[in-house]
Amino acid sequence: CYDANKAQQVVCFAPGEYNTSNTTISRPIVFDGGLGNVRLYHPNSYIQFTCWNNFSNARSGMRRLTFSGPTTWGGKNAGAVQVSNNAIIDNVVFSNAVAGIEHNPAQGVVRVKGGVITNCLITCCRSPNPSRDKNTYGIINMTSGLLANTRITSCLSEGTTAGVGGAVYMTGGIVRNCLFDNNRAYTQGSGIYVNPTASECRIENCTVVD
Numbered sequence: 598c599y600d601a602n603k604a605q606q607v608v609c610f611a612p613g614e615y616n617t618s619n620t621t622i623s624r625p626i627v628f629d630g631g632l633g634n635v636r637l638y639h640p641n642s643y644i645q646f647t648c649w650n651n652f653s654n655a656r657s658g659m660r661r662l663t664f665s666g667p668t669t670w671g672g673k674n675a676g677a678v679q680v681s682n683n684a685i686i687d688n689v690v691f692s693n694a695v696a697g698i699e700h701n702p703a704q705g706v707v708r709v710k711g712g713v714i715t716n717c718l719i720t721c722c723r724s725p726n727p728s729r730d731k732n733t734y735g736i737i738n739m740t741s742g743l744l745a746n747t748r749i750t751s752c753l754s755e756g757t758t759a760g761v762g763g764a765v766y767m768t769g770g771i772v773r774n775c776l777f778d779n780n781r782a783y784t785q786g787s788g789i790y791v792n793p794t795a796s797e798c799r800i801e802n803c804t805v806v807d
Contacts, residue, residue, distance in 0.1 A: 610635040610662070622657050625683075630661035637664050658712070660687040664694055677706050680742065684712035691717070696724035696736065705738030709770060717747040719764075724754040735766025735790065736780075741797075745773045754782040762790035764805075771799045778806035 607627045612634035664677045677694045680686055686707075694706045706722045707714065714737070722736050736752045737744060749764040763780035765772060767789065777788040788805035791798050 622684075625657045627657060628659040628662060630659075630663075635662050637662060657683070658685040658687070659689055660685075661689070663690040663692065665690075665692040679708040679710065680712040680714060681710040682712060686712070686714045686717060688716045689718075691719045691722055693720075694722045696722075705735050705766065707737045709737060709739040709742040709744060711742045713743045713745065714747060715743070715745045719747065719749040720751055722752045724752075735762030735764070737765045738762075739765060739767045739770040739772070741769045743771045743773065744775060745771075746775065748776045748778070749780060750776075750778050752780045761785045763787040765789045766792070767798045768792045768795045769797045771801065772803055773799075773801040775803045776806070777803065 606625065607629050609629050609631050611631070614636045658680065659678075677691055678686060691706055696706050705724060706719070719736060724736055735754055736749060744765065752763055754761060754763050754766075761782050761784055763782035763786065764777040765788070766786070768791075772789065780787050782790065787807070789800060789803075791800075
């Protein structure tokens with residue numbers, strides 16, 4: 598349970614599979630997979646991590662976990678995780694996840710509105726266009742924050758009008774020390790797509806491989 602007197606608390610998972618539902622984390626709580634072999638999954642659900650502004654030095658988020666299908670993640674804001682404020686996602690695998698499709702454009706498997714994503718692997722994920730009339734903006738959709746030391750591989754942004762950012766779609770933020778390989782976008786930016794109107798984007802020491 599949550600103790601308001603503690604700056605940060607950790608929820609530890611024993612190895613196994615956990616069926617999740619739509620969840621918003623607004624306290625400084627970290628989900629920790631411990632030694633690994635922890636898988637979170639559920640069709641049509643997402644987890645949103647924020648953090649109370651009162652805890653300026655605290656972190657919420659997750660580490661040492663795996664997010665995967667088995668079918669789709671269909672959250673309104675993001676397919677699997679939305680990160681903002683001081684949240685951190687560290688050493689997490691996103692596999693076979695699908696971006697939320699209730700918005701047009703679809704806004705990523707992971708939506709980054711602040712915080713940090715680091716040391717992650719994102720593989721075989723899709724930003725889909727099931728009705729053939731949607732725009733899809735990236736597997737990672739960034740407006741601010743930091744994406745670092747992460748590999749994104751074999752992902753697809755498949756919007757027919759604007760299927761952009763096979764790995765990352767940026768309107769802001771920093772991407773640093775990342776590898777993007779074998780990603781595809783139906784229209785532009787199979788690795789990284791930076792919105793032409795963006796003013797605060799930085800890409801540092803990254804590799805994009807076809």
